[in-house]
């Protein structure tokens with residue numbers, strides 16, 4: 087069943103916000119405002135937004151290194167995301183996390199620098215929700231490369247055995263850094279692993295936001311009803327390099343182009359117009375609003391201070407009693 | 414003499430050892446056609462093929478675990494962990510398997526393998542992409558630890574590590590890959606366990622390794638302008654440690670400062686300081702001091718990373734304070 091118009095508009099708005107914000111980040115990175123390595127999720131928007139919009143504010147999210155869209159989808163403001171990436175004191179992790187984004191106020195529990203470390207943490211968040219008797223759901227993300235780590239199998243099996251409310255989401259974009267899927271696994275679908283753990287495994291077109299949304303809603307319903315985890319695999323493609331300094335020469339330009347033709351946002355726009363859900367005027371005004379929001383985020387981040395030197399020593403322990411000297 | 418980069422020097426070491434010994438092979442993430450995250454193995458797949466330059470999946474446990482398995486059955490693997498921070502993923506395989514399987518299984522089998530991994534801050538990596546975890550392995554029996562600071566040493570130590578019959582954790586510093594230096598065309602190795610005196614001096618000894626050697630040399634130059642002559646000892650390897658060179662220098666200057674990028678508590682500096690005071694308690698004119706990062710996770714913001722990192726200014730100040738004692 088087609089979601090209500092307000093949900094459709096929300097999906098569209100958030101996908102656009104993700105795209106525009108990440109495009110702005112390409113520029114800010116090039117200009118040197120964002121340090122370190124930047125991994126963008128341009129091309130993944132249907133998955134990052136389609137799976138986070140259906141979550142409640144009190145649900146948990148443990149995304150991975152391409153987490154801008156997921157954070158936006160869960161409700162982290164664009165301005166604090168950007169400030170964090172720019173190492174500013176106003177960032178959602180006080181400038182201390184940077185690429186390791188988090189915002190506990192909306193259930194974003196952080197990212198693991200070591201890929202896959204987040205998967206077992208999600209199992210623990212699901213365990214906690216179950217033990218505390220809430221119906222909170224945890225969604226966790228990883229690529230097809232990371233799905234070959236032991237912690238994926240450990241996390242998913244334990245969640246399955248304990249019927250935990252955890253949704254495991256594989257964003258399969260065909261490449262793990264430079265390595266094509268065909269070099270690292272013999273089967274076509276990561277979701278096939280679900281069979282081995284006795285839980286549902288679903289493959290969706292990861293560029294079709296409505297298909298993603300629907301699969302996620304089913305998984306959420308199962309999880310809230312105490313029926314345990316689901317493994318969802320979305321097939322998609324990252325448009326940029328693995329990170330912003332990677333020219334991604336290992337991919338055939340024709341392949342990249344073919345996937346760009348399948349742009350998840352364009353596709354959704356065409357659908358919304360064909361079904362007369364939003365008028366061209368409405369669409370234009372949403373685009374303007376989103377552009378405005380991104381511009382405000384950029385201004386906010388650029389005008390934000392860097393953390394004070396003392397901040398370096400603050401917050402290592404929740405209870406610093408007896409710890410005299412961190413220096 | 415010919416000048417090449419640290420990266421090229423490492424690549425030459427790999428290539429020469431692979432040519433010399435058919436049992437040597439490479440294994441890691443994106444090490445094949447892509448040539449490795451820092452391009453150290455670039456081109457080697459063309460020379461040696463996929464059989465000996467193996468791309469693995471994203472799974473450090475199997476990279477090191479399979480390395481140990483291959484090493485105890487006749488191969489000599491060189492495994493790459495993309496960033497030193499990820500050693501946590503294969504800690505058991507390094508610490509308990511590579512380090513201990515020889516001893517605990519009757520001291521007959523050897524574990525001839527090298528674990529190459531890049532470490533260190535280079536701006537905005539944050540807490541899980543910038544660390545220098547050498548102290549974790551310093552504590553583990555059975556492992557050797559190399560940390561070259563120059564292209565010459567990168568090549569010579571890597572060749573020695575590959576030829577060694579024990580597991581060597583080989584730390585490369587990210588900020589050194591582009592460093593150029595003299596490397597002879599002729600074959601040579603730098604033996605494990607021989608420190609290098611990079612600069613002679615009689616007023617104070619500075620012990621350093623890896624990237625911090627360069628900070629120590631810069632500080633020594635600045636101090637010399639003020640009439641303080643520092644001796645800079647590049648340890649090159651922490652295990653085996655060249656205790657003789659360290660003690661000889663400490664005996665001469667009677668004052669020792671240790672600098673490392675890793676945080677202080679339980680760091681390599683603690684071990685070095687303990688050895689020096691055990692052997693030279695009555696000889697020292699002042700306590701051994703350490704210039705290290707503070708005991709906090711590495712912050713992302715460049716504004717904080719700068720405060721976090723030890724550098725030549727902090728080192729100079731520490732030396733001045735020490736000489737005032």
Ligand SMILES: Cc1ncc(C[n+]2csc(CCOP(=O)(O)OP(=O)(O)O)c2C)c(N)n1
Nearest residue numbers: 199200201229230231232259261262263499
């Ligand atoms: C344990 C660990 N090993 C290696 C890395 C370096 N690394 C970061 S992302 C990545 C590739 C991830 O591929 P995939 O899981 O398919 O996700 P994608 O990048 O395609 O979204 C690698 C090798 C890491 N962060 N953690």
